[in-house]
Structures are given as C-alpha cells and as structure tokens.
Amino acid sequence: MIEVKNLVKKYGGHLAVDNLNFTVEKGQIYGFLGPNGAGKSTTMNIITGYIASTEGTVTVDGHDILEEPEAAKKCIGYLPEQPPLYFDMTVAEYLNFAAELKQVEKPKRKEMIQEVMEMTGITDVGGRVIKNLSKGYRQRVGLAQALIGFPEILILDEPTVGLDPKQMIEIRELIKSLSKNHTVILSSHILSEVSAVCDYIMIISKGKLVASDTPENLSKEMAGAQKLSLLVKGSPQEVESAVGNIHQVSSFCCEESEQEGVLKVSLEAEPEADVREEIFFAMADRKLPILELMTTSMSLEDVFLELTEGGEEPEGEEKGRRKSMFGTRLKKTPEEELEEEEENHAGNL
Ligand SMILES: Nc1ncnc2c1ncn2[C@@H]1O[C@H](COP(=O)(O)OP(=O)(O)OP(=O)(O)O)[C@@H](O)[C@H]1O
Numbered sequence: 116m117i118e119v120k121n122l123v124k125k126y127g128g129h130l131a132v133d134n135l136n137f138t139v140e141k142g143q144i145y146g147f148l149g150p151n152g153a154g155k156s157t158t159m160n161i162i163t164g165y166i167a168s169t170e171g172t173v174t175v176d177g178h179d180i181l182e183e184p185e186a187a188k189k190c191i192g193y194l195p196e197q198p199p200l201y202f203d204m205t206v207a208e209y210l211n212f213a214a215e216l217k218q219v220e221k222p223k224r225k226e227m228i229q230e231v232m233e234m235t236g237i238t239d240v241g242g243r244v245i246k247n248l249s250k251g252y253r254q255r256v257g258l259a260q261a262l263i264g265f266p267e268i269l270i271l272d273e274p275t276v277g278l279d280p281k282q283m284i285e286i287r288e289l290i291k292s293l294s295k296n297h298t299v300i301l302s303s304h305i306l307s308e309v310s311a312v313c314d315y316i317m318i319i320s321k322g323k324l325v326a327s328d329t330p331e332n333l334s335k336e337m338a339g340a341q342k343l344s345l346l347v348k349g350s351p352q353e354v355e356s357a358v359g360n361i362h363q364v365s366s367f368c369c370e371e372s373e374q375e376g377v378l379k380v381s382l383e384a385e386p387e388a389d390v391r392e393e394i395f396f397a398m399a400d401r402k403l404p405i406l407e408l409m410t411t412s413m414s415l416e417d418v419f420l421e422l423t424e425g426g427e428e429p430e431g432e433e434k435g436r437r438k439s440m441f442g443t444r445l446k447k448t449p450e451e452e453l454e455e456e457e458e459n460h461a462g463n464l
Pocket of ligand 1: 126129131149150151152153154155156157158304
C-alpha cells in the first residue's frame with residue numbers, strides 16, 4: 116500500500132529523517148513509536164504530501180506522492196496532531212466543508228457525512244458548534260474528517276494526545292474498529308498505546324528506523340539473553356573467580372550494596388542458557404552465600420528505552436512542554452485514572 120524508500124528530510128542543517136525505508140501492507144494497524152523529536156510527524160507529513168522530502172520516494176498504492184499527488188492523496192485520510200477544525204462551524208457544516216474540499220460529488224455528500232458520523236459516534240452532536248465539544252469529541256470529528264471520501268489508508272498523528280484516560284480508551288477502540296476496513300498508521304510516544312492498538316510497531320529514534328516488528332516479536336527478540344541480579348556476601352575478587360569459570364556468562368559486574376560486605380552482582384548469560392544452578396554451586400564451593408537471586412527479562416518498555424536511548428531532544432522552549440515517554444503509566448494505572456476522571460468527564464460533552 117505504502118512504500119517508503121531512502122527517505123531523508125533536512126531542515127537546514129538538521130537531519131530530521133535519516134534514510135527511512137519501510138513498507139505498509141493492507142489491513143493492519145502500524146504504530147510509529149518514538150520519543151519527541153524522533154521524526155514521526157515529519158515522516159507522516161511527507162507521506163501525506165504536506166511537505167516535500169529532501170531525498171527519497173514515497174508511493175501510495177503505486178502513485179508517487181510528488182509525481183501523482185492527487186491520486187496518491189485520494190488514498191489517504193490524514194488527522195494531523197492539531198486537528199484542522201473550524202471551531203465556529205457545527206459538526207455537520209464542517210464535515211460538509213471537508214467533503215467539498217475533498218471534491219466529493221454533491222449528491223453523495225449527505226449520505227457520506229451521515230455514514231462517517233455514525234462510524235465515529237458523533238451523529239448526536241451533528242448540530243453542535245465544534246468549540247462547545249469536549250476534546251474527545253473534537254478528536255472524533257477530526258477522525259470523521261479524515262474518513263470523508265473513504266480513503267483506504269488513515270494516517271493519525273498522536274490521535275490520543277491531550278485526551279483524558281476514558282477518551283483515550285474510546286478513541287483507541289474507535290481506531291481498532293476502523294482498521295477492519297482501513298489500513299491505519301498512527302504515531303505515538305506512548306509505548307502502552309502502540310502495543311495495545313497496533314499489529315506492527317516501527318520504532319523511530321533520531322530520524323532512523325531502529326526496529327520494526329510485531330509487539331510480541333520485539334520483546335521476544337530482545338529478551339534473548341537471560342539477566343540475573345544477585346546479592347552475594349563476599350569480595351569482588353571472590354565473586355569474579357566464581358563467575359569467571361562459568362563459560363555461558365557473557366558479562367557481569369559487581370557493586371557495593373547498602374549492606375556492608377554484600378555485593379550487588381548483575382550478570383548476563385548467553386541466549387537460551389540457564390546458569391542459575393551453576394551460579395549457585397560456584398558460589399557455594401567458595402562459601403559465598405547468595406542472599407538473593409532474581410532473573411530479569413526485558414519488557415517491551417526496556418526494548419524501547421534501549422533502542423531510543425538519548426533519542427529525546429531537548430530544544431529551547433520544547434523542554435518545558437516535553438511529554439512523558441510512557442504517559443500515564445509512570446504516574447497511575449489507567450484504571451486508577453479512569454476512576455478519577457470518570458466523574459469529571461460525565462458533564463464534559
Ligand atoms: N519546520 C521545521 N523546521 C525546523 N526543524 C523542524 C521543523 N519541523 C520539525 N523539525 C525538527 O525535526 C525533528 C523531528 O521533528 P518531528 O516533529 O518530526 O518529530 P516527532 O517525532 O513528530 O516529535 P513530536 O512527538 O514532538 O511531535 C525535530 O528535531 C524537530 O525539532
């Protein structure tokens with residue numbers, strides 16, 4: 116459906132997109148995941164024909180976005196990070212305006228608008244002025260606008276940013292339901308969102324594609340090596356001589372713990388190797404008591420952090436409004452937030 120080849124975008128001397136290559140197949144939900152400034156919006160703006168690339172090509176359903184922009188753009192519905200809404204229009208007026216812009220034939224407009232309003236759950240607010248709607252409903256209107264013309268591909272830039280947890284869940288459900296008939300590409304800096312909604316994740320860091328796979332495969336691939344963390348009573352030399360004889364240990368390090376004479380030992384074994392018993396006997400032979408032993412596997416969150424390490428880019432005023440990489444997860448569970456927000460949301464619409 117979409118083929119991106121050797122895509123480069125430079126803003127002056129700044130390389131925002133660095134030789135991206137990927138293809139998007141029909142009927143799946145793809146997630147662009149990356150920290151702020153990774154190049155997600157820039158890539159989406161190039162795919163949708165909003166801005167030109169410095170190098171490389173984008174073809175949409177076989178149409179080059181620069182050579183055949185009309186044909187390529189007809190296949191795409193775009194919801195930018197800031198939905199292009201006219202706040203003084205009613206929902207129905209705005210969608211009619213969007214249909215005019217998209218050159219939907221006049222006799223077909225009314226029916227199409229009704230259909231997209233049903234699909235996005237905004238039929239009841241068709242006569243309401245957009246500025247009086249809650250943010251969640253405005254986002255639905257933005258999605259409805261993207262759906263006008265029934266394009267095969269929907270490109271959604273941070274579709275849940277700024278929504279409360281209940282609205283987030285609703286919009287995610289809506290996106291999932293739209294994916295039955297559309298190919299969806301969405302961008303997000305929130306890992307939990309992308310892994311909850313997308314079939315396929317593309318992790319972008321500093322303009323480069325650093326990983327792309329299903330959420331399950333990404334964690335599996337990266338979780339190859341077994342990691343152990345131990346508390347051992349002994350000296351670094353004694354621990355080193357015990358661990359040093361175990362061939363399947365690929366790396367290890369010791370540091371002092373809060374308890375005197377007790378070391379924190381972190382070690383990594385080769386993929387598929389289980390070295391727990393060997394560690395136990397090696398320490399026991401040298402009379403080094405193991406006070407604690409834990410295996411740690413790599414979560415998708417660890418994978419993301421490792422791949423995008425240093426990917427966030429503080430920049431002047433951007434610093435102040437930086438979003439958390441894991442959004443709500445760092446603060447409270449979505450369930451806790453839901454409970455808290457449900458009451459506030461009730462009167463929002
Ligand atoms: N019009 C522009 N002029 C100059 N630099 C730009 C412009 N637009 C984006 N950039 C820079 O290009 C890089 C990529 O920005 P982009 O908006 O694509 O990232 P992003 O991954 O979408 O981030 P965010 O989640 O913050 O929107 C950033 O360093 C940004 O500052």
